Amino acid sequence: MSANPVEHAFDVSVYMTELGVRAREASAGMAMASSQAKDDALRSIADLLEQGADELKAENRKDLEVGRRNGLDAALLDRLELNDGRIGSMAEGLRQIAALPDPVGEISEMKYRPSGIQVGRMRVPLGVIGIIYESRPNVTADAAGLCLKSGNATIMRGGSEAIHSNRAIARSLRTGLAGAGLPAEAVQVVETTDRAAVGEMLRMKSAIDVIIPRGGKGLISRVSDESLIPVVKHLDGICHVYIDDSADPRMAEAIAFNAKTHRYGVCNAMETLLVAQGVAARILPRLGERYREAGVELRGCPRTCEILAGIREAEEEDWRAEYLAPVLAIRVVDGPDEAIAHINTYGSHHTDSIVTGDYARARRFLREVDSSSVMVNASTRFADGFEYGLGAEIGISTDKLHARGPVGLEGLTTRKFIVLGDGNIRT
Amino acid sequence: MSANPVEHAFDVSVYMTELGVRAREASAGMAMASSQAKDDALRSIADLLEQGADELKAENRKDLEVGRRNGLDAALLDRLELNDGRIGSMAEGLRQIAALPDPVGEISEMKYRPSGIQVGRMRVPLGVIGIIYESRPNVTADAAGLCLKSGNATIMRGGSEAIHSNRAIARSLRTGLAGAGLPAEAVQVVETTDRAAVGEMLRMKSAIDVIIPRGGKGLISRVSDESLIPVVKHLDGICHVYIDDSADPRMAEAIAFNAKTHRYGVCNAMETLLVAQGVAARILPRLGERYREAGVELRGCPRTCEILAGIREAEEEDWRAEYLAPVLAIRVVDGPDEAIAHINTYGSHHTDSIVTGDYARARRFLREVDSSSVMVNASTRFADGFEYGLGAEIGISTDKLHARGPVGLEGLTTRKFIVLGDGNIRT
Numbered sequence: 061m062s063a064n065p066v067e068h069a070f071d072v073s074v075y076m077t078e079l080g081v082r083a084r085e086a087s088a089g090m091a092m093a094s095s096q097a098k099d100d101a102l103r104s105i106a107d108l109l110e111q112g113a114d115e116l117k118a119e120n121r122k123d124l125e126v127g128r129r130n131g132l133d134a135a136l137l138d139r140l141e142l143n144d145g146r147i148g149s150m151a152e153g154l155r156q157i158a159a160l161p162d163p164v165g166e167i168s169e170m171k172y173r174p175s176g177i178q179v180g181r182m183r184v185p186l187g188v189i190g191i192i193y194e195s196r197p198n199v200t201a202d203a204a205g206l207c208l209k210s211g212n213a214t215i216m217r218g219g220s221e222a223i224h225s226n227r228a229i230a231r232s233l234r235t236g237l238a239g240a241g242l243p244a245e246a247v248q249v250v251e252t253t254d255r256a257a258v259g260e261m262l263r264m265k266s267a268i269d270v271i272i273p274r275g276g277k278g279l280i281s282r283v284s285d286e287s288l289i290p291v292v293k294h295l296d297g298i299c300h301v302y303i304d305d306s307a308d309p310r311m312a313e314a315i316a317f318n319a320k321t322h323r324y325g326v327c328n329a330m331e332t333l334l335v336a337q338g339v340a341a342r343i344l345p346r347l348g349e350r351y352r353e354a355g356v357e358l359r360g361c362p363r364t365c366e367i368l369a370g371i372r373e374a375e376e377e378d379w380r381a382e383y384l385a386p387v388l389a390i391r392v393v394d395g396p397d398e399a400i401a402h403i404n405t406y407g408s409h410h411t412d413s414i415v416t417g418d419y420a421r422a423r424r425f426l427r428e429v430d431s432s433s434v435m436v437n438a439s440t441r442f443a444d445g446f447e448y449g450l451g452a453e454i455g456i457s458t459d460k461l462h463a464r465g466p467v468g469l470e471g472l473t474t475r476k477f478i479v480l481g482d483g484n485i486r487t
Numbered sequence: 488m489s490a491n492p493v494e495h496a497f498d499v500s501v502y503m504t505e506l507g508v509r510a511r512e513a514s515a516g517m518a519m520a521s522s523q524a525k526d527d528a529l530r531s532i533a534d535l536l537e538q539g540a541d542e543l544k545a546e547n548r549k550d551l552e553v554g555r556r557n558g559l560d561a562a563l564l565d566r567l568e569l570n571d572g573r574i575g576s577m578a579e580g581l582r583q584i585a586a587l588p589d590p591v592g593e594i595s596e597m598k599y600r601p602s603g604i605q606v607g608r609m610r611v612p613l614g615v616i617g618i619i620y621e622s623r624p625n626v627t628a629d630a631a632g633l634c635l636k637s638g639n640a641t642i643m644r645g646g647s648e649a650i651h652s653n654r655a656i657a658r659s660l661r662t663g664l665a666g667a668g669l670p671a672e673a674v675q676v677v678e679t680t681d682r683a684a685v686g687e688m689l690r691m692k693s694a695i696d697v698i699i700p701r702g703g704k705g706l707i708s709r710v711s712d713e714s715l716i717p718v719v720k721h722l723d724g725i726c727h728v729y730i731d732d733s734a735d736p737r738m739a740e741a742i743a744f745n746a747k748t749h750r751y752g753v754c755n756a757m758e759t760l761l762v763a764q765g766v767a768a769r770i771l772p773r774l775g776e777r778y779r780e781a782g783v784e785l786r787g788c789p790r791t792c793e794i795l796a797g798i799r800e801a802e803e804e805d806w807r808a809e810y811l812a813p814v815l816a817i818r819v820v821d822g823p824d825e826a827i828a829h830i831n832t833y834g835s836h837h838t839d840s841i842v843t844g845d846y847a848r849a850r851r852f853l854r855e856v857d858s859s860s861v862m863v864n865a866s867t868r869f870a871d872g873f874e875y876g877l878g879a880e881i882g883i884s885t886d887k888l889h890a891r892g893p894v895g896l897e898g899l900t901t902r903k904f905i906v907l908g909d910g911n912i913r914t
Contacts, residue, residue: 319912420833428519434660435906441912462889466904479861481865482864485868
């Protein structure tokens with residue numbers, strides 16, 4: 061590295077610019093890489109991570125010690141820790157990415173036009189992806205792996221608390237790339253812990269094509285507010301299940317229970333349950349009992365509180381809350397109109413599901429709910445790149461430009477037009 | 488309008504914010520609009536423009552008078568002018584948009600997953616499109632028509648020199664929308680000529696989903712540099728034709744001549760011709776003669792100048808020039824390697840074409856040239872939404888995020904995920 065972060069007169073702007081230039085140059089080589097070379101690199105990185113597990117754990121221990129000294133809480137320290145199981149999972153993840161079909165070069169929609177030319181699209185990499193993430197060091201391998209497979213270069217800025225772990229993982233990434241004849245510079249890890257590096261990254265329009273932040277809401281808000289480069293992100297997962305009065309009650313109960321209790325701390329967990337007036341008195345008592353047994357705290361609208369006596373009354377802010385915890389807001393609504401209006405007003409455009417037996421209402425919900433995943437008769441917990449068949453997921457977008465919903469390899473690419481002719485000219 | 492631009496204490500920031508709120512509200516109604524209502528609105532706007540041609544021409548004369556007083560040159564005044572022919576073309580354009588298939592609600596790729604859910608995509612509008620454009624008032628109708636058809640609301644900021652014309656066209660747009668039962672507020676025209684309005688627009692992240700600038704390079708650079716909102720744009724059209732040594736000479740000559748001389752002032756005209764060393768001496772003399780006859784000034788690399796005696800030697804800046812004029816830079820290259828490297832270095836990622844009889848070189852050129860349109864044996868002049876079968880074109884993007892190449896109705900939409908289940912839960 062030509063800029064040494066520990067040097068006295070370290071200039072973060074110069075350092076980041078150099079890093080950007082190297083990534084941009086390497087991106088051209090990555091775009092041309094054969095499927096074989098990319099898959100070889102991914103499998104070789106997986107092997108290197110496993111073979112170097114002891115060294116990696118030693119580097120990780122440095123991060124853990126600094127973290128303990130700095131008073132990181134137990135949850136953060138747990139996220140930071142790399143053990144053999146987690147290193148094995150990283151390696152396995154990379155091997156799974158290697159086994160996915162290569163999206164790059166895929167040609168589609170080739171059609172003849174009246175002029176005689178044949179026009180279609182070819183899928184190509186985006187170029188350079190900027191990943192800004194927090195403490196989990198496994199993101200370094202996962203995200204770089206997806207970018208590598210999709211023919212992109214990356215600039216990765218992980219949390220300073222994971223710097224030793226991230227550097228060690230990056231060495232494997234670069235060794236694996238070089239071993240497969242690909243540019244090692246295609247993975248650039250920001251090795252300075254200077255916080256100004258993030259600000260620099262977010263202004264590097266000519267070096268970075270898209271920014272993907274991974275982490276807590278604070279990080280994502282900051283990135284999204286400051287970035288001059290397009291950001292693929294979601295801030296909240298305020299997901300809803302709406303139980304229509306035509307719903308099969310057992311199905312409704314199963315989906316509403318699963319969407320809340322399968323996992324609490326995930327963005328596709330249900331946070332608000334909407335129930336049609338006509339079935340609330342029939343469905344809520346039994347469902348409420350199951351939530352209570354599972355230890356879920358309920359907060360209801362006045363109509364809900366009439367049915368489920370003794371629960372806390374929901375405040376306005378409950379409808380906007382992403383609890384990520386065993387807490388659920390419940391609202392009784394008149395029907396699909398009010399349910400859709402509630403979701404589009406209070407939701408976060410992440411994932412919302414209707415449980416219904418009514419064809420027209422299912423169709424309407426799918427069209428009118430303005431979310432990145434809209435479901436009929438399925439648990440919101442399915443909103444996930446792997447469950448959707450994308451093979452893997454680098455994030456979920458609740459925005460509309462470029463990607464909406466879980467983002468897999470396809471979201472890390474774009475399509476150019478290609479034209480095949482036989483000497484055609486315009487007249 | 489609640490904010491009157493001519494009021495004494497006019498606050499452009501408040502005015503733009505209000506406009507943004509109205510557009511955002513209207514966008515929800517537009518997203519739900521039926522195909523029938525949208526097509527009715529488009530045809531009714533076309534009728535209104537034709538029926539109101541006299542009034543429109545009267546408003547346009549005000550702009551022309553102010554323009555003359557302010558010393559606009561003849562070319563600008565010509566672009567500004569609306570006559571019966573141009574009004575008829577605007578109306579015809581809207582009727583053609585009405586006749587296109589509705590992209591909104593299109594469902595694709597529905598596939599069953601091992602969990603039993605069926606997952607696919609539904610095409611939905613982007614939301615609110617910000618259009619910033621220069622003197623041609625017809626853009627008001629064309630761009631608003633495409634946004635309307637794709638279910639989007641628009642905020643339109645035209646050049647101050649066309650303000651009377653743009654207001655008059657906007658009245659027809661809003662009347663046509665309302666007549667079809669759609670929200671008139673879906674078209675917001677920035678009625679102040681305060682230049683700060685553009686700056687405000689470029690920061691309205693919560694009100695506008697994407698900015699599309701239409702006009703000269705100065706405008707597009709400014710928009711692209713300042714915008715906090717993603718921009719769909721191209722700056723330059725430095726297009727190349729590469730004549731490979733395996734090319735059919737007559738085909739090569741026809742394409743190279745057409746790409747340069749069919750129209751000079753357009754972004755998909757060829758600006759640099761690359762010729763393989765092996766055929767340069769055979770092809771250039773005859774082609775040079777044809778260019779000379781057509782009045783095209785040639786500027787060549789040293790090898791070109793040896794073949795075409797008496798032409799001016801090209802400077803480094805000629806390889807980066809978008810002449811938009813009867814001027815052509817010519818470079819003799821060793822073969823496809825040097826041609827591809829030249830295009831990726833000096834080009835603008837717009838449109839580049841190879842003329843070749845060689846299968847492997849055609850395949851390589853398609854993959855390795857990093858442009859939004861890459862062609863084999865066809866004139867660069869085909870790079871156009873209409874020629875590609877998109878039905879119409881709101882612009883061309885040389886960027887990679889969201890859209891690359893000509894942008895039609897599809898580029899004004901995105902796809903959300905939809906999931907159809909039978910009571911599926913995650914286990």
